[in-house]
Every structure is written in structure tokens, then in C-alpha cells.
Amino acid sequence: MDEKLDSGVVRTALILIVGAMAVVFDTTIVSVALHTLAAKLDTSVTTIQWVTTGYLLALGIAVPLSTWGLQRFGGKRLWMFALSVFLLGSVGASLAWNVDSLIGWRVVQGIGGGLMLPLMTTLIFQAAHGRSLGRLVTYVALPALLGPILGPLIGGAILTHLSWRFMFAVNVPFCVAGLLLVQRYLHLDAPDRTRARLDVVGLVLVAPGILLVLLGLANAGTAAGFAHPDVVVPLASGIALLVAFIGYALRKSHPLVEIGLLAKRSVASSSAVLFFSGFSLYGAMLLMPLYYQGVRGTTSLTAGLMLVPQGVGALLSRTVVGSNVDRFGARVIALAGFLVVAAATVPFALADSHTSAWLLAFWMVVRGFGLGAVTMPVMVAGYIGLEKQQIPHSSVLTRTAQQIGGSFGTAVLAVILAAATAHHESAASAFHVAFWWSVAFSAVAVVLSLWLPGAQPASAVRTDPVPAGRDAVVRS
Structure with missing residues (x-):
């Protein structure tokens, strides 16, 4: 499995990523803005929480519809529709006149985003026909690696220097560019009418x-x-x-979703590991900014800046891991990645307000490298040995597992942190407890990684040619 990626597949991935970046950044930018939004819109934090919750709920509803939409309308039409819906929601949110309207427009955004995220993965992997999945996933995973890191940083910068409305207006250039690129360079693929009944x-x-x-x-x-x-x-x-x-x-x-695919080891193990990767990534992303603000007394912008080293580590892993996934397999790389994540979280469980910021930044780079190493092979594992028509269903299963895992991990760590705060006199001690739990979740993921498939011979990955006009591929 040492093929080089076809240039058309790479361009397809990059074109789709332009639009997807708006969705991924938007999901994380808002995470640092809830207190500001509550003050600007004169409402409670409990009410403003629905700006995030409403978005995530709409996202969860729309994800399963992506399989039917792909069959009914084809990849290009559905992508442009979903991106247009997200663009409409972004413009509406930037012009919101009160908290209720903002929540409503966030729901519109969530519907578009929920269709786009699994669809992007499906279209890219279908275009590759099962070849060089390890190299390909370095492109697919790019938004997932950058979003949780750069999103809070961008959000903090906007809140410091601009109106909160720019948090949503910043999506507009990504959406417009994404629509123009897809319209110009992607073929119109034929829908599968025989399987398109809702x-x-x-x-x-x-x-x-x-x-x-x-x-x-x-x-x-x-x-x-x-x-x-x-x-x-x-x-x-x-x-x-x-x-x-x-x-x-x-x-x-x-x-609507082929649950029977979970009988395949590749899909079941990938879904389970992605569930716990949601704990490690999104759960810890709740803790990190709160730690810097609550224990070390930084501003929201500085807290966002302190997350940048983790993004650097994730990008470094992209250059190293992607080319080796096909060679070593998902199991070895994911296991090593979760071990790195667990080890790099331990320093935060031992740190206090006097611990060197540079030392913690170093461990953030290491932690980011581990998270990036985990994301790529586990995504690949979910598509090993699948037929073309099974890929959209695997995208929904793995995306839903990661989304619920992230929500579950965030909720569990929020509960743990609240309980620890009630039983400890210092904020640092409470965060120590929460970070130790984060280490434990990563350790569980290490064990689950043993379930992932190992290195696959070339014959194990389907490379069936697909009839012309059936896939969304780049025009030559």
C-alpha cells in the first residue's frame, strides 16, 4: 500500500476542506464567547448556553440525513445545499437582534454543518477508491486537528478587538470560496435513485x-x-x-444508517476508539482554557494562545503519521498516540500556578502530536474493506460516535471538576483531579486501540473502479 495519491483526489480534498473549515472553526470559536454573549445580549449564562447546545442538537439531527441526501441528490448538489444553509445561518447569526434569534440562526448553522461533516469524509474516500488511505487522511483530518486549537484563539482575538458579530461573519469568506470552488471544479455526480427513498x-x-x-x-x-x-x-x-x-x-x-456495519471489526473498533478520543480531545479542551484562566489568571485571549502549541504538535504529527498509517496500520499508531496523550496530560495533573508556562507549552506540543497521531489512523480504520455504498454509513456511525463521545467527555469532566471544586479548597487541586481523570480516559482508549485492525495488505482494501460520473471528482 505504497501508492501515491492521485492529484485529482488531493484537489478534491482541498476544495471540500475550504468549506468545512468554516464549520469546524465555528463550532469551537463560540466556546470562549458565552460569557461575553450573555452580557451583550443581556441574558443569563444558562440561556446563552443554548447558542452552543442548539447548534450541537441540530448537528446531531442532520448527520444521519447525509446518507439519504447523498443517494437522493448526489454529492455535489448536497454539499452546495448544506454549505449554503450554513452560510445563511452564519449571516443570520451575525445580524441577530436578540438571544432567541441568535439561537435560531445557530440551529440553521447546525443543520448545514451536520450534513457537511460526514459528507466531506464520504466524498473524499469514495474518490480515492480505497487507495492510500493513510496519506489521504492527512487532508481529511486537517480541519479536525486545527479547529479545536485555532477556534478559541480566533474567538478570543475577535472578542478582544472586534464586535462579537464577527465570530459568525468570519465564516462568510470560507463559505463563499467553498461554493465557488465546488461549482467550478467538481463534477455533477449522478444520485443513486434505487436507494433514495427516505x-x-x-x-x-x-x-x-x-x-x-x-x-x-x-x-x-x-x-x-x-x-x-x-x-x-x-x-x-x-x-x-x-x-x-x-x-x-x-x-x-x-x-437510514446501516447499523449492521458495526459487525465489521474495522467500523466497530474505529467507532469505539473515536468515542474515547472525543473524551481526550473535547473533554480536555474544556479543562485547558478554564485551567489557564482559573488557576493561572490569564485572559480569554491568552488562554486561547496557550492552546496554540497543541495545534503545532497536531500539525507535526500530520507530516509524520500520515505516510506511515498504510505501512504500520491503525492499531500500532493509535496505541502509541494515546500513550503519548496520557503521558503529556500528567504534567497538568501535577502543575500549579508557579509551574513554568514554557514547560507546559512543551507538553502541549507533545499532547497535540499524540492527538494528531490518534485522529488519522482511527479515521482510516473505519473505512477498511468497505464497498462504495457503505462508506457514507460508516461516516455517519464514526462521526456520531465521536460527537457523542465529545459531548459525554465534556459533561463528565465538567461534573468531575464541579465536584472536585466543592471538595477542595484550591482551584489547582480541583483541576488536578479532573486532569487525572482525563489521563484515565486516555488509558481506556489505549486498551481499546488493541481492537483496531493492524496493517492491511493491498488486497484487503477495496480499489474497485467506479463508473464515470458517479463520484464527485475534480475536473481535469
Whole structure:
């Protein structure tokens, strides 16, 4: 598996990434702005939290629809529609006149973003026809690596020097450029009409199921506990709906999402590891800015700057790991990556307000390298040995696992931090407890990494040619 990537596939990936960057940055930019938004819009932090929660809920509902939309409308049409919806939501959010309108426009953004994120991965991997997946994922993973790092930094800079409205207006150039590039350079692919009927029963089960699970987890983070009715009721209801969907999907010939793919080791192991990578990435991303602001007394902009070294480490891993995923396989690289993440989190569990900022920055680089090393091979693992029509379903399963894992990890660590704060006199001690839990979650992911597939011979990866006009590929 030592092929070089086709230049057309690389250009396809780069064109789609332009639009996807708006979605990924937007998701993380807002994370540093909630207190400012609450003050500017004269509302409570509990209410303004729905600016994030509403977006994530809409995202969760739209993700499963991407498989049907791809079959019904084709990749190019669906991508341009989704990016246009996200553009509309961004313009609306930048012009919001009160908190209710801002939440409403964020829901519009979430619908567009939820369609785009799995669709981007699907289109790129389909265009590659199963070849050189390790090298290809260095492009696919780029937004996921940069977003959580640069998003808070950009958000902090905007809040310091500009109006909060620019947090949403900054998406507009990405969206416009992404639309123009896709219109000009991507072929119009033919939809698969034979499989394009919407599975209404499946949608009624899975979309509210994901919504309720995410809502319960969001409430757990704000209520600082899982024992509240506003956490237990939506969480239990959502899990019940998802269990019902699984039973239904296993009996139906063409369900909205092919749950049966979880019988494949590659998809099941990738989904499980991505769930815990959400803990390691997004859960810790909750802790890091709070640590710098609460223990070390920095501003929101400085806290964002302190996350940049982690982004540097992630970019460094992109140059090293991508070319070796095909050679060594997902298992070895992901296991080593999670070990690095766990080890690089330990210094934060031991640090106090006097620990050298340069030393912590070094460990942030190391931690970022480990996270980048994990993201790429695990994404590759979810597509090994799949047929072309199975790729969109794997994209939905792995994306949903990572999204729920991130929400769950954020909620759990928020609860742990709140409980530790109540039982410890100093903020530093409370953060030590939370960081040790973050280390433990990474250790669990190390064990799960053993389940991932190892290095694959060339024959194990499907390279079937696809008829002309059926894939969204770059025009020559």
C-alpha cells in the first residue's frame, strides 16, 4: 500500500476542506464567547448556553440525513445545499437582534454543518477508491486537528478587538470560496435513485434519539451532575430510541444508517476508539482554557494562545503519521498516540500556578502530536474493506460516535471538576483531579486501540473502479 495519491483526489480534498473549515472553526470559536454573549445580549449564562447546545442538537439531527441526501441528490448538489444553509445561518447569526434569534440562526448553522461533516469524509474516500488511505487522511483530518486549537484563539482575538458579530461573519469568506470552488471544479455526480427513498421510521427513531442523548449530556455539564431529572429523562429517552432504532435497522433491508456495519471489526473498533478520543480531545479542551484562566489568571485571549502549541504538535504529527498509517496500520499508531496523550496530560495533573508556562507549552506540543497521531489512523480504520455504498454509513456511525463521545467527555469532566471544586479548597487541586481523570480516559482508549485492525495488505482494501460520473471528482 505504497501508492501515491492521485492529484485529482488531493484537489478534491482541498476544495471540500475550504468549506468545512468554516464549520469546524465555528463550532469551537463560540466556546470562549458565552460569557461575553450573555452580557451583550443581556441574558443569563444558562440561556446563552443554548447558542452552543442548539447548534450541537441540530448537528446531531442532520448527520444521519447525509446518507439519504447523498443517494437522493448526489454529492455535489448536497454539499452546495448544506454549505449554503450554513452560510445563511452564519449571516443570520451575525445580524441577530436578540438571544432567541441568535439561537435560531445557530440551529440553521447546525443543520448545514451536520450534513457537511460526514459528507466531506464520504466524498473524499469514495474518490480515492480505497487507495492510500493513510496519506489521504492527512487532508481529511486537517480541519479536525486545527479547529479545536485555532477556534478559541480566533474567538478570543475577535472578542478582544472586534464586535462579537464577527465570530459568525468570519465564516462568510470560507463559505463563499467553498461554493465557488465546488461549482467550478467538481463534477455533477449522478444520485443513486434505487436507494433514495427516505427511511421515515428510522429518521423518527434515530434523529430524536441522538438529539435527546446530546441534550441530556449538555444538561449534565451545566447542572454539574447526572442525577437531575433534566439529565436523566432526556438521556434515558434518547438511549431507548437509539436501541429501538438498532433493532429496527437490523431487520430492514435499506435503513437510514446501516447499523449492521458495526459487525465489521474495522467500523466497530474505529467507532469505539473515536468515542474515547472525543473524551481526550473535547473533554480536555474544556479543562485547558478554564485551567489557564482559573488557576493561572490569564485572559480569554491568552488562554486561547496557550492552546496554540497543541495545534503545532497536531500539525507535526500530520507530516509524520500520515505516510506511515498504510505501512504500520491503525492499531500500532493509535496505541502509541494515546500513550503519548496520557503521558503529556500528567504534567497538568501535577502543575500549579508557579509551574513554568514554557514547560507546559512543551507538553502541549507533545499532547497535540499524540492527538494528531490518534485522529488519522482511527479515521482510516473505519473505512477498511468497505464497498462504495457503505462508506457514507460508516461516516455517519464514526462521526456520531465521536460527537457523542465529545459531548459525554465534556459533561463528565465538567461534573468531575464541579465536584472536585466543592471538595477542595484550591482551584489547582480541583483541576488536578479532573486532569487525572482525563489521563484515565486516555488509558481506556489505549486498551481499546488493541481492537483496531493492524496493517492491511493491498488486497484487503477495496480499489474497485467506479463508473464515470458517479463520484464527485475534480475536473481535469
